[in-house]
Amino acid sequence: MSILADRRTRLLVQGITGREGLFHASQMLEYGTQVVAGVSPGKGGEWVLGEKVPVFDTVESALTATGANCSVIFVPARAAADAMLEAADAGVPLLVCITEGIPVQDMMEVRAYLTGREIRLVGPNCPGLLTPGECKVGIIPGHIAIPGPVGVVSRSGTLTYEVLYALKQRGIGVSTCVGIGGDPINGTNFIDALEMFEADAHTEQVVLIGEIGGTAEERAAEFISDHLTKPAVAFIAGQTAPPGKRMGHAGAIVEGGEGTAADKIEALTAVGVPVAEHPEAIPDLLKA
């Protein structure tokens, strides 16, 4: 069991003929994901990846022909909002946007459009989803995680890989890993992911990987205190980050005294969530 993505996921790749899109489509296919279609306007009718995946001009036509139920977006930043809206409009229920560098106001419009619709967006600026042994939607290396009972949710990319790898080295498996992304405005937040992990019968505990900027971790701590019955552990990156400086991710900035690692660690510790001193210490904090 898992959340969001599993072996029934029928995946559409928007931007499949681009360098990143094509490379990761082949990786996802190799992992065993059902990559059923690609979209690349102007290239409809072509086939890619050894004639295994048909390319369509529009999301709508791809959906009609293949019954895809999830779309992963590798479209460049300036066209990414349009790609998300196109997929939403065509009725794709789950969107995963990998693209980094999307203008904030574009994201505000996309989020406003999605509000009230039965569509979930994960990302943008995220590594996507990995349900080990079943399905991978995005760019998380498949071989660094094994199936198991730990749910992972993170704002980061390679830091998440670091944690998955540390878990695997200790023989600890993962139900699903959800990368919610490093942007200030995203589709799925910690609370959304925690709710899904709470409802998932096969997730027994949860790892939350946060970082400086905003107050999403503080709000997650409140949710954990009120609603999460499963044990959770955390790591917060950016304890050494100076205020007012953006640390790579668009959302990783301490502004007006808000968003410090110390505040987040305090909020999580206060509700009984152990916070690891470094990412490789996370497996030590999990319940045996």
Place this chain on the structure above:
Amino acid sequence: MKLHEYRSKQIFARYDIPIPRGRVAMTAGEARAIAEELGGRAVIKAQVLVGGRGKAGGIRLAQSPEEAEELATQVLGMHIKGLPVRKVLVDQAADIQTEIYLGLTNDRATGSPVLIASAEGGIDIEEVARVRPEKIARVWVDPLLGLRTYQARNLAAGMELPRAHWGQFTDIARALYRVYKQTDASLAEINPLVILGGGSMLALDGKIVLDDNALFRHPELAELRDLDEEAASEREARKYGLSYVKLDGDVGCMVNGAGLAMATMDVIQHLGGRPANFLDVGGGAPAEKVAAALEIILSDRNVRVVLLNIFGGITRCDEVARGILMAMEEVKPQVPMVARLVGTNEEEGRRLLAEAKMITATSLLEGAERAVAAAKGEAIEHPG
């Protein structure tokens, strides 16, 4: 990217937000001439991209063109929070009755723009928010609808603005929303928005912060970047598509991925070391980027060791290692180098680096331990 006050106010004026008469001067002589045009009394305002200009003595009132020249001479020679004052704005002095705060920014929690106003303008709004939060009124804007007139009016009522000013306030608020939207700003702020003796309103000070990710839509605004805003090394990094932030420690860091880069800095500190920088070299760590990153890290004279932490995942580590070796050929670092690589063919990658006398590690903790020890001048065993 931040815009100077005078640039911000020029943009406001294009959207019919009233601003004081005035112009920017590079020399004291120019400041004097502008003050003369304005009728003598003028405010001399340092144009630097930091807050607290007034407290630092960067905003001065001149009663005459002669005094304007004298004060401009002083202000143009100043450094405020480390930044040189290269320009002053010379504005007509205003007859201020009331100062208001009005600003638009992105609210992360709701994912929508928020318009903020306070009757306590002219001072640091974050300070007001902390000390007297009840003095701040907010309305959230649906990005698909834009700021509606009733919302701006609600705000005017919420901050107890006298009714006589509601019409003009609403016009200015809606104009500010258009500025925010059409320039892709992450902040558009008038502080203070003043009510003059005669009852009309004027944007006395202005600040616009643009979304760097949206600058492709605004090439004319991208050109207005003030190079003083960031350190030379940070500017150089941006040219190569690297994110770099200089800190004051001695352990240089090169990491792929922003979250992991922060975590690497944190581990260094956890072990008693001090990170010299944040640097995200991006995915795959290609040779030319590694070389540029290495140059930038080593341009900081405090750096006594460099820690490379590359979590390759799918990327082949032997290729990453060859890239690192090419970069080292080019840059020839004089400090110890510690590398921790994870990914496909990582043993081969580590072997190549160890042959080149680099210190290698398998875990992040081990890599950080070795780097911290090297920074403290402790001898390190070369494996192999």
